[in-house]
Amino acid sequence: MLFKKQQKTSTQGEENKPSRPKNSHYLTAKESREIAKSNAREMRKYEKRKRVKNVDESVYTCKMQDENNIVEFDDLHTYFFTDAGVSKAVDGVTFSIPKGATVGVVGESGCGKSVTSLSLMQLVQAPQGQIVGGSIRFNMGDKAYDITKMPTSEMRKIRGKNIAMIFQEPMTSLNPVFKIGYQLDEMSLLHNGCTKEEAKAHSIEMLKLVGIAAPERVYDCYPHELSGGMRQRVMIAIALSCDPRLIIADEPTTALDVTIQAQILDLLREIKDKIDGSIMLITHDLGVIAEMADYVVVMYAGRVIEAGTTAEIFHNPLHPYTIGLQKSKPVVKRKVERLYNIPGQVPNPIDMPDFCYFKDRCDRCIEKCNGEYPHFIQVSPTHRVSCYLYEGQEKGGSNE
């Protein structure tokens, strides 16, 4: 690695022109063949494991570390075997979602926040994407399942029923050829096993719950007849229709206008209180997190770099990345002359070196940062950060 880098930069230094060997940026044929070979091998291995039939329930039953948690991610690793190499999209993510709480996962594109949620649903795009290690414990109430070990057939019963998902694009996440009512009924028919009349009544009730003024009319509409905000409401109604224990909201308001976003956020907050479930809110917008979340998890390049309660993260951000993220977004009525900016680019987690991934963009680097990837430092029972700057500030936490 080091050698490669030096070679690159030294040719650059020679004449400060685009004289860098033209293909140094590209993989050689040999390298790419090797990558393809090892990818094929790995993918086969994991696919084979998935195909095993009749898995005994005991294999994937596990025990929650804390009964008050609905989900516990424990050292989750989800890799993508891409042409350019193994992309460690989620690389050792550990956090938990308590019952009845909203946990916000923040990070920039490619930081693995969406992949974490997809892993929880077992929806990572196979065969390139595979959960290669760690466990996701899901609390079913009387028992707990390890989702990473669950067979797909069992998982299907949990998806939609116990864990529901709201996607970013309300325009594409509804099937355009079916009426709203049909798509809503489908859920309760499938999971609750009720009659058609019951399903319809339930669906209309759900539409009422998400604040749709004329539920009967919307029930008979096609998705294209509704506006973006309305569709997102319908999506939420679909997600809620089976009374899930956890709702994953993946950038639920990013595609919406500010005034509509305000409506949807209000709705989500109301609903959480009504259904007594948890929300895993994935977003890049710190404003949304501050309004919605109880706990915040900050991710960077596939790893959690800081986690804590919302107050801790916003009032006492520790990791330089978290601080930078907060400073780089202008805030209305808080005038600054020049925005702080984090230099450099968000890395694509392929071939990551073994030191803090943020080191190259960090302005508070210390010598120790050259060492191995920093471990978590528990600065308060709920607040932990992965940065060498805070070594020695540990205040023994028991959570992890």
Add this chain to the structure above:
Amino acid sequence: MSDETLNTLPADEENAAAENSSALPSAVEEEETAALAQAEEEQPEEEAQPLDPNALLEVRHLKKHFPAKKDFFGRPVSFLKAVDDVSFKIEKGTTLGIVGESGCGKTTLGRTILRLQPATDGEVYFDGVDINKLNTKQMNALRPQMQIIFQDPYSSLSPRMPVGEIIGEAVAQHKLVPKTELKEYVLEVMKSCGLPYHYYERYPHEFSGGQRQRICIATALALKPRFVVCDEPVSALDVSIQAQIINLLKDMQEKMGLTYIFISHDLSVVEHISNKVGVMYLGSLVEYASTGDIFDNPMHPYTEALFSAVPIPDPDRHSKRIILSGDIPSPINAPAGCKFHTRCNHCMDICREVAPKFKDYGNGHMVACHLYPQD
């Protein structure tokens, strides 16, 4: 074409224009020029209104209507009024922020100002010249001075061209620098936009959104423009990259004395970068004032609701939200009277019938609302 307009074109641009004459005129533009010839006759009358000498760009009663429905013979029966009677001016070296929700016509406004789409009606004076009255050749010669940066850095770069060529092609075409110095010039522009030299021969698909947006900015700024329309330039980018791009745009403004129209739905960004802010709703400006005025004292109920809806990244500062009910009406059949009355919390009877005047209420704070005296 009047002599005056010709004189404003620098000599080298006339050359470029001559070169362009070989180009096949597109059918769209032909029709445009025909319409313009007609408009030209009215010119003396328009000259009567004096132009603000400080303004680089002055827009007067600009309208852009798209035919929405056509009858059997292809005659339009209803129009989508994307931009409906918008007037404003921008002083040299300042930034005008345009905010509004999707479908309010802010993108169309930006493109109509640059005559990327022919305007239905109204004038756009760039440096004293009504660009809607220029012919295709003259317009092409003027184009380098007015540039645009798009929202989506993925679709705004030609995918099968290396970065160096993308940046340099228009520079070469308009002969802004001698041919021999072209590469050097392009590298210099790239450097000033924070792009390493070795990107010169790479293709756009190899870059992340932020890098691509830098390439887009370099492409626009390489033409030494005086006026740039930034159409949501940071909306598609990550937060940390957004800050980089905003800072880059600000730096370049200082360095080159640029004038910006900054179109965005992100109020905090607009507040940060703009000197003046215009709020658009369904194709019309509803409020226009200096940034400080409009954020401290929003007068229009829509502006107020819009500002209150922005989430603030501070868990203790839950602002009092004014939640607007309903969605934006379709711009094809915009509501009569005040266009905002269907969602307004202060709606009065008069709002449903009479469109309010866009009036100055002191200090250049212009609002169109019946809550304020109309006379």
Add this chain to the structure above:
Amino acid sequence: MDEINKEGAIVEEVYTLETDSALEEMPAEEPSHQPEGDGEMQSIADNVRSLSPTRLVLKRFFRSKLSVIGLAMIIFLFAFCWIGPLFSPYTETTVDRETDRQNVVVTKIEVEYELEDGTIEQFTVYKVQKSPMEIDSLAGASGEHWMGTDKNGRDILTRVMYGGRVSLTLSLLVVLLETVIGVVLGGLAGYFGKWVDTLIMRIIDVFSCIPSLPLLLIIGSVLDGMKVDPNIRIYFMMIFLTLLGWTGVARIVRGQILTLREQEFMVSATARGLSTPRKIFRHLIPNVIPQLIVSMTLGLGSVILMEASLSYMGLGVPLTSASWGGMINDVNDPFILANYSNLWVPPGICIVLAVLGFNFVGDGLRDAFDPKAKR
């Protein structure tokens, strides 16, 4: 260092050492000429190396087994047709007559002849007959003729090879010509729109209405009536094939350009005042090329089939020279169809191989060029 410097002898070595170390130090200074400290700062993000665009396409292409098989089939056919005949002892038209020794029929005739003196003497007369009819026709497979011979005693293997040359060259020519016409007309229609588009599209509609086979049959007989040299008749036929076939390409190109024209990079090209030819040839056409390559490859297969059907009906290549379709023509004789499968199966297989091969490759290319396709 100082000590070494004093010893003049190794000064030079020290000098080189110094430059080396200077080079190594360069990276540390690199960021200084880039704002926000890019450069070195990007090490992690830049660390990931990607595939070059060409390799990306190739990689996706070779991932599909079917396209590799298709490619192998095509390479085999080309090698077979162009290199194969070099190793064949026969030519396309060599009629294999039996050599003298074998083909001479010697009849011994006893002749009694009465001499002048009245005695009768018996003579033996050997009648040597060398019949031109005695050709080795319809021979079975043997060491000399691996696939036997046809009715005229020509080696089938050799004729399959030569036939392939005709079929493949013709189809390549036709497809190239179709593409050129299609790109020009489709490009014009897509780019200029309006009446140009309407005109060209209506022409395309008219052309698509023409039933090709009957027309070709008529043209075939017309050509016969005009006593056109049978050797060049096939070229006329191909020109007509082209005239009927370009519409598909034109439709593809027009559709592509219509979507590309609305892309932001085209708006950006207009905003930068690029000339129309540049917009068409540098920005639009390169983006259509992938689709063109795909449609060309898929088109090759259908032209081969068309040529085969024409030759089968006796409208194609003259009987003396070989073509796959012409060779299959022999099945017209039920006797041959039933008893001599070695006459028509080999060219048939070749047609199947060629069409399948081109289709496989075409499909593979389509997937490879499509960035949205599953990787």
